[in-house]
Amino acid sequence: MTNAHPLEAAASPFEVARTAASDIARLTGVERHDIAVTLGSGWGRAAELIGETVAEIPATEVTGFSKPALEGHVGTIRSLRTAGGRHVLVIGARTHYYEGHGVRRVVHSVRTAAATGATTMVLTNGAGGIRETWRAGQPVLISDHINLTADSPLEGATFIDLTDLYSARLREIARSVDPSLDEGVYCQFRGPHYETPAEVRMARAIGGDIVGMSTALEAIAAREAGMEVLGFSLITNLAAGISPDPLSHEEVIDAGRQAEPVISGLLAKVIERL
Numbered sequence: 617m618t619n620a621h622p623l624e625a626a627a628s629p630f631e632v633a634r635t636a637a638s639d640i641a642r643l644t645g646v647e648r649h650d651i652a653v654t655l656g657s658g659w660g661r662a663a664e665l666i667g668e669t670v671a672e673i674p675a676t677e678v679t680g681f682s683k684p685a686l687e688g689h690v691g692t693i694r695s696l697r698t699a700g701g702r703h704v705l706v707i708g709a710r711t712h713y714y715e716g717h718g719v720r721r722v723v724h725s726v727r728t729a730a731a732t733g734a735t736t737m738v739l740t741n742g743a744g745g746i747r748e749t750w751r752a753g754q755p756v757l758i759s760d761h762i763n764l765t766a767d768s769p770l771e772g773a774t775f776i777d778l779t780d781l782y783s784a785r786l787r788e789i790a791r792s793v794d795p796s797l798d799e800g801v802y803c804q805f806r807g808p809h810y811e812t813p814a815e816v817r818m819a820r821a822i823g824g825d826i827v828g829m830s831t832a833l834e835a836i837a838a839r840e841a842g843m844e845v846l847g848f849s850l851i852t853n854l855a856a857g858i859s860p861d862p863l864s865h866e867e868v869i870d871a872g873r874q875a876e877p878v879i880s881g882l883l884a885k886v887i888e889r890l
């Protein structure tokens with residue numbers, strides 16, 4: 617007997633997402649959410665500032681969610697209420713593509729967020745910066761992406777338009793909070809190794825500004841679900857070869873910790889205006 621993961625066994629990943637959404641409604645007591653936020657490295661403390669916590673549940677109690685593979689990623693799902701009375705679903709447990717469990721597991725949180733009623737998906741991450749003018753600890757908006765995973769969350773002949781995937785309207789709102797916010801094109805690599813300097817040069821040559829291991833596949837699934845997407849990267853380090861120093865996971869986590877108070881405040885203010 618195999619003990620298949622619900623997403624592997626299911627005919628439709630959307631059905632599993634609907635079950636997960638009803639788990640969330642039952643466990644949080646909140647029937648519908650308006651906005652969903654995925655917190656990547658460095659963004660963890662934003663939840664406290666976004667609104668009051670209505671409920672916090674371990675992600676593992678929700679159908680289809682897995683334990684986070686990584687230290688620095690919080691494995692809880694929270695339901696918050698903003699000062700304006702809107703319900704925000706905060707996803708602290710991201711499943712990364714490099715974990716090798718397939719794309720359904722990677723985008724399950726996004727599909728679940730859509731099934732809870734959320735029409736806006738805010739995706740945040742920690743990433744490497746390709747532009748020399750950027751510094752570790754700086755948040756940037758994602759303006760577009762290049763998906764280098766050679767994979768897609770879409771199944772079958774599902775043709776989805778990705779023009780304006782990272783909503784220009786939402787980026788404008790973010791810049792109304794912080795006019796100094798720069799923006800760039802996010803390249804999703806498979807990981808979990810960091811890129812080689814040659815790969816970073818390639819990313820730059822094809823139009824990339826940011827290198828990371830998440831977000832693009834999630835953004836595609838969010839668009840498929842009809843959500844408006846806002847993406848933020850915290851530049852935790854200059855990408856390999858841009859910085860003369862070798863990369864380390866500790867450096868990434870440290871940069872996140874140091875930037876956390878500032879970027880968390882920024883994110884909370886932006887969400888209040890969405």
Ligand code: HPA
Nearest residue numbers: 742743744827828829855
């Ligand atoms: N590359 C890929 N992913 C990352 C990086 C990087 O330089 N920094 C943080 N996440």
